[in-house]
Amino acid sequence: MKRKDLLHPAFGIDISDFSVEIAGITRTYTKPRVSSYGRILLDKGIVEDGIIKKPDALAGFLKKVFANAKPHALRSKLCSVSIPESQVLMYHLKLPRNIGSSVLRKTILHEVSKNLPINIQDVYFDYQVVGFDQHNKFIFFAAAKKTFIHMYIDVLQKASLFPLAFEVEPISIFRSLHMGAKKGVVAVIDAGAKNTKAYIFKNGNFVAHYTVNSGGEDITESISRNLHLSNERSEKIKKQYGLDPDAREGCLFKAILPLLNKTASELKTFFNHYKIREKESIRKIYMIGGASLLTGAQDFFTTVFEQKAERPNLLDRIQTKSLNIGRNDAMLYANVFGVSLRGIEKEPYGAGINLLSQARYKT
Numbered sequence: 001m002k003r004k005d006l007l008h009p010a011f012g013i014d015i016s017d018f019s020v021e022i023a024g025i026t027r028t029y030t031k032p033r034v035s036s037y038g039r040i041l042l043d044k045g046i047v048e049d050g051i052i053k054k055p056d057a058l059a060g061f062l063k064k065v066f067a068n069a070k071p072h073a074l075r076s077k078l079c080s081v082s083i084p085e086s087q088v089l090m091y092h093l094k095l096p097r098n099i100g101s102s103v104l105r106k107t108i109l110h111e112v113s114k115n116l117p118i119n120i121q122d123v124y125f126d127y128q129v130v131g132f133d134q135h136n137k138f139i140f141f142a143a144a145k146k147t148f149i150h151m152y153i154d155v156l157q158k159a160s161l162f163p164l165a166f167e168v169e170p171i172s173i174f175r176s177l178h179m180g181a182k183k184g185v186v187a188v189i190d191a192g193a194k195n196t197k198a199y200i201f202k203n204g205n206f207v208a209h210y211t212v213n214s215g216g217e218d219i220t221e222s223i224s225r226n227l228h229l230s231n232e233r234s235e236k237i238k239k240q241y242g243l244d245p246d247a248r249e250g251c252l253f254k255a256i257l258p259l260l261n262k263t264a265s266e267l268k269t270f271f272n273h274y275k276i277r278e279k280e281s282i283r284k285i286y287m288i289g290g291a292s293l294l295t296g297a298q299d300f301f302t303t304v305f306e307q308k309a310e311r312p313n314l315l316d317r318i319q320t321k322s323l324n325i326g327r328n329d330a331m332l333y334a335n336v337f338g339v340s341l342r343g344i345e346k347e348p349y350g351a352g353i354n355l356l357s358q359a360r361y362k363t
Helices: 055-067 101-115 146-158 169-177 216-227 231-241 247-278 297-305 327-331 334-342
Strands: 011-015 019-026 033-041 078-083 089-096 123-132 136-145 162-168 185-191 196-202 205-212 284-288
Touching (some): 078 146, 078 169, 078 334, 101 136, 136 146, 136 205, 162 334, 169 185, 169 196, 169 334, 185 247, 205 247, 284 297
Parallel strands (some): 011 078, 078 162, 185 284
Antiparallel strands (some): 011 019, 123 136, 185 196
């Protein structure tokens, strides 16, 4: 890596099964500013459930989105990457508060090995103390297979990029929100294409998570099956009408409702279990992700939760002056904006969980 590549902050990359988003963010005297950004849709089969199936093809798409970023190509070769949650084991531990730092690591690994189906020798891991009470300390632990981490390192290097950090999605997402939500308990629902994920944060720390195996793709397929339409046409109708009870003589609503009821029911149970276990209420519920833009989704979830579910304005957190990024468009970049903000930290490498910290590779 050339010396000049160290002169620019690390930019962020978010790779999913369907797309790649990138963003570069710089510091200003007021709030961080997006300097460049880009998004590209991936051909089917390049990435499946977070696993890279076609490394050379993905490297090509990375080079393309990198070169075509708006308003100009990103100048840095350093990057922080939000890696797919589907390939990360996340675990929340509660340990006695008096455990000293000298034995904390050993105790965590013992608990993890006892409760998770992993061989610690086969994974890269990291952990973070995220809170205390009178008797306990609370730990967030994350791990991913070494083969998975090296798969991403290899592809990034094929694209002439050099990763500083691999972090998990919920950390990136919460960093992008940062809207006075550091106090109290906040829930974030990430409504994606393949699944719907819920994260709970307490005083700015990640403390619980849950995944519903249903997302925007399932809604499209249900519309296609019930209304006898192509997937492409079903997707357009979904975006156009959403939960309009009168659209298509009510048939559209009937096709969508069972899936949303299932998702909302599971999430409500998760939230209620947290409230009972921790004896505290959830102050705010935010909805992000492409599927959260479905017309009527906010009202639907607000009714089920008996608490307002709202879409945050990510543009309150960052500047996008002169860039054509609207409030709804920004929802697609929530994850990558968050991991990009890591790049302007004083120590990006050590700014929270980093599953790259144990890996060794040549730059």
